[in-house]
Structure formats: C-alpha cells, structure tokens
Amino acid sequence: MDPYVNLALDRADRVRAIYLRVSHVERTASWLPIQVICEQCGRIGTTYATDWDGETVAYACLPDMVSWARGCGHEGRLSPLGGRAKLPWNLEWAAKWGLLGVTIEGCGKDLATAGGSRDRSDAISREVFEVEPPRNVAYEFLNVGGKKMSTSKGQGAAAHTIAEVLPPEQLRFLFLRPRPSQVIEFDPEGDTIPRLFDEFDRIAAATAGREVKGELPADYERLFAYSLLAPSPDVAEAAGAFRPAFAHLALLAQIPGVDIAERMEAEKGASLSAFEAAILAERTVSARAWLDSYAPARARLVIRHDAVPEEVAALDAAQRAYLGALATAAAAETPGSGDAWQGLIFRVAAETEMPSGRAFGALYAAFLGRTNGPRAGWLLASLEPGFVVERLRAAAG
Numbered sequence: 001m002d003p004y005v006n007l008a009l010d011r012a013d014r015v016r017a018i019y020l021r022v023s024h025v026e027r028t029a030s031w032l033p034i035q036v037i038c039e040q041c042g043r044i045g046t047t048y049a050t051d052w053d054g055e056t057v058a059y060a061c062l063p064d065m066v067s068w069a070r071g072c073g074h075e076g077r078l079s080p081l082g083g084r085a086k087l088p089w090n091l092e093w094a095a096k097w098g099l100l101g102v103t104i105e106g107c108g109k110d111l112a113t114a115g116g117s118r119d120r121s122d123a124i125s126r127e128v129f130e131v132e133p134p135r136n137v138a139y140e141f142l143n144v145g146g147k148k149m150s151t152s153k154g155q156g157a158a159a160h161t162i163a164e165v166l167p168p169e170q171l172r173f174l175f176l177r178p179r180p181s182q183v184i185e186f187d188p189e190g191d192t193i194p195r196l197f198d199e200f201d202r203i204a205a206a207t208a209g210r211e212v213k214g215e216l217p218a219d220y221e222r223l224f225a226y227s228l229l230a231p232s233p234d235v236a237e238a239a240g241a242f243r244p245a246f247a248h249l250a251l252l253a254q255i256p257g258v259d260i261a262e263r264m265e266a267e268k269g270a271s272l273s274a275f276e277a278a279i280l281a282e283r284t285v286s287a288r289a290w291l292d293s294y295a296p297a298r299a300r301l302v303i304r305h306d307a308v309p310e311e312v313a314a315l316d317a318a319q320r321a322y323l324g325a326l327a328t329a330a331a332a333e334t335p336g337s338g339d340a341w342q343g344l345i346f347r348v349a350a351e352t353e354m355p356s357g358r359a360f361g362a363l364y365a366a367f368l369g370r371t372n373g374p375r376a377g378w379l380l381a382s383l384e385p386g387f388v389v390e391r392l393r394a395a396a397g
C-alpha cells in the first residue's frame with residue numbers, strides 16, 4: 001500500500017477537495033488522509049496527523065479526539081510507510097482497486113447513494129490514484145422476516161444461525177437466484193426453508209435434463225452451477241445426484257428407529273453414491289437444525305403407534321370408506337416411495353370421489369391424531385408398510 005499512501009499524502013489537497021465537492025465534508029487545511037499508529041500506546045483511532053514533508057508526518061495522540069477511546073497525549077513524527085499507518089477507508093478502498101486491478105465490485109446500495117462512500121472512492125481512484133474505478137453493482141438488502149438484516153440492532157436473524165440451518169449450496173442459491181438489484185425477502189419461519197430446498201432440487205433436476213413443473217429462471221443451469229461449492233464442480237454429477245426432499249427428511253428424522261439411509265436407497269431404487277451419501281448427511285443435519293429452530297408446529301409430529309387416535313371418531317362414513325379403500329389398494333400395490341404413496345392417495349380419493357383435503361384430514365387423524373400434517377405420501381412412506389395397512393383398516397372401522 002506504500003505507493004498509495006505516498007500519493008494520498010502528496011495529493012492531500014485533492015483529497016480534501018473531493019470530500020468537499022462530493023460529500024460536502026469540509027476538512028481543515030492541515031488535515032491529512034492518514035491514520036498513524038501511536039508509538040506510545042498503539043492506538044490508531046486517537047491520532048491526528050499533519051505536516052507531511054515527503055518522508056514523515058507529525059502526529060498527536062489526542063485524549064478527546066473520539067468518544068470511544070482516550071489517546072495517551074503522545075506527540076511525535078514518523079514515517080507512515082511500512083505498516084505504521086493506514087489510509088482512511090474511502091482511500092483504502094480505492095487503493096485496493098488499483099493495487100489488485102479490480103474491474104468490477106459490488107457494494108450495498110446504502111454505500112452507493114449520491115455523495116456516499118462509493119462516489120467518494122470513485123473520485124479518489126480517478127483523481128488521486130489516477131486509476132479508473134471498477135464497474136459498480138449496487139446490491140439490494142437482505143430482509144429477514146420483513147426487516148432489514150442488522151445483527152448489531154438485533155433485527156432479523158444472525159448469519160451464523162441461518163448458516164447452521166442452510167448448507168452452503170442452498171445459501172449460495174438463495175443469494176444467486178434473484179437479480180442483484182432485487183431485495184431478498186427471507187423469512188426463515190414457516191415453509192421458507194423446505195421450499196428453498198425444493199426449488200434447489202427442481203433447478204438441479206432441470207439442469208440434469210429432467211422435465212420439471214413450473215417456469216424456469218433464465219440461465220438456470222448457470223444458477224445451479226454457481227450454487228455449487230466446489231471450485232471446479234462436476235455439474236452433471238451434481239445435477240443428476242439423488243436428493244431427498246427436505247420435508248420428507250425432516251419427517252423421517254423425527255421417527256424413532258428409522259434407518260434414513262436405507263429409506264433413501266429404497267426411494268432411489270439403488271444404493272447411494274459417496275457423493276449422494278454426503279448430500280444426505282448434510283441435509284439430515286440441516287433438517288434437525290430446522291426442527292430445533294424455525295420449523296412450524298405442524299412440521300413436528302408424533303406418530304400414534306400404540307393405538308388409533310380418538311380424533312378418528314370425528315371422521316364421517318365417507319372418510320372411513322376412503323381409508324378402507326386405501327388400505328385395500330396399498331395392500332395390493334405396496335407403494336415404495338413418497339411419490340408412489342402420494343399418487344395412490346390421490347388416485348383412491350378420485351375413485352371414491354373424496355375431495356383431497358378431506359382425504360388428507362382422514363389420514364392425519366388416523367396416524368397423527370391431528371387435522372393437519374406434512375405431505376401424507378411422505379408420512380406413510382416413512383412408516384412400516386404392514387403398520388400402515390393395519391392402521392388404515394382399524395381406522396376405517
């Protein structure tokens with residue numbers, strides 16, 4: 001940074017003029033754009049430097065310069081080179097652009113306002129360091145639960161909490177999916193996190209060339225590739241990998257005695273590759289963290305293994321008949337996956353002219369003793385098939 005420190009001090013008059021012109025901040029004629037480290041007490045925020053002679057500056061460590069620290073009163077002269085001082089941050093920002101050859105750099109939109117930090121650094125880069133500043137991309141805010149994320153004010157969620165629930169690739173996906181100029185609204189409560197995983201999996205499937213429902217974002221293959229963590233990822237392998245549906249996994253994670261890996265191999269219909277096993281392990285950790293933090297009450301469940309829940313008494317004859325028909329169909333077909341169960345639940349509902357909402361209500365009552373629940377197909381797929389048929393018959397009466 002020394003060449004930039006020299007330039008900033010040689011051209012301190014230009015720096016002061018830029019502060020005044022761009023940001024209407026007036027510095028006294030003796031002010032220098034440098035913060036030296038006090039040789040006596042080691043503080044940097046309390047020193048005031050003046051009188052650059054081309055080799056050294058004079059400085060004083062002032063007791064009352066700032067409210068958050070007290071200078072020791074030392075006065076002296078030193079060379080500001082070799083790490084004994086730093087540039088104020090607007091100059092440091094511009095110096096790094098020159099030093100590192102930066103051609104594009106984004107910044108938060110709060111820095112990109114007219115007369116703000118970015119304008120100041122751009123002017124310093126051009127007029128003091130004589131380097132064209134990088135192209136700017138102003139980023140929008142990340143709002144967490146409708147509030148601007150600000151951990152220092154206790155607003156929103158702490159980044160480390162989000163990072164415990166979301167693996168790196170889903171976190172990258174969250175940020176890469178919207179345009180840079182679009183506010184990201186992220187409310188970790190409710191179904192936001194399962195939906196984010198589902199959307200990631202949908203984009204993965206589309207990238208793998210499979211047909212998916214719904215519209216795809218422009219450049220979805222690049223969106224997927226850039227969400228991957230590996231520096232040179234095998235995009236085809238990553239896109240084609242088996243990924244357990246997050247909500248299903250969160251469900252399985254709550255059922256005692258379930259061998260999750262075994263269930264997933266049954267679902268896939270083949271053994272998991274090492275790559276897929278790693279995805280499963282990562283997602284299982286996420287699902288447990290989600291259940292401990294943001295999951296809504298309806299995602300938490302207790303399977304009523306011991307006896308038919310008394311809530312079944314509230315079902316009407318048509319709902320009981322539906323459960324009986326489903327038991328017969330399930331005994332004949334033994335659906336092997338959440339998708340297969342889901343398909344069967346809908347098919348039998350159509351055959352018995354049962355609206356799907358009432359069909360699901362009957363299933364939740366029979367297995368959970370509740371009126372609502374997670375995707376019923378996944379719920380049933382997570383249970384022992386013999387138990388499911390037996391319970392359907394018992395609840396049908």
Ligand SMILES: [Zn+2]
Nearest residue numbers: 038041061072
């Ligand atoms: Zn000092």
